[in-house]
Amino acid sequence: MIVASCGMGGGTVVKGAGPDDLLKLRAGPGLNYKILMGLPDGTRLRRHRCVTEVGQLWCQVSLASTPAVTGYVSADYISDL
Numbered sequence: 001m002i003v004a005s006c007g008m009g010g011g012t013v014v015k016g017a018g019p020d021d022l023l024k025l026r027a028g029p030g031l032n033y034k035i036l037m038g039l040p041d042g043t044r045l046r047r048h049r050c051v052t053e054v055g056q057l058w059c060q061v062s063l064a065s066t067p068a069v070t071g072y073v074s075a076d077y078i079s080d081l
Contacts (some may be wrong), residue, residue, distance in 0.1 A: 011081035012061065014043040014073075023078075025071040029058035036071045050075055 019025040022038025030053045039045075044064035050057055057075035062068070 005009075006059075011064070012045045012047045012059075012078050013081055014039045014041050014045065014077060015079040016077045017041050023044070023073055025061070025069075025073055026058075027071060029053045029060075029072045030056070039073070044081075045078065047078065047080075 001003055013027040014023045017040065019041070022040055023043075025036045028052050029034055045061040046064055046067065048060040048062065048070075050059040052058075058072045059075050059078060060070065060072050061078070062070040
């Protein structure tokens with residue numbers, strides 16, 4: 001596991017999941033972790049740290065509106081505000 005720099009703590013938004021799909025918030029950095037919930041495009045997040053797992057960049061995030069809800073999402077589907 002490699003820790004990467006990822007604009008830590010700034011405002012981030014879900015982008016690119018699509019109008020009929022949700023970005024999966026997972027319990028850990030990878031597809032084999034439990035899905036905690038689905039996040040639609042536009043969901044505001046706070047990004048904490050990012051790690052590379054099996055060639056994919058995953059970021060630990062919390063919901064901006066509910067900071068106690070945390071998990072990991074693919075960095076491909078989030079963007080800084």
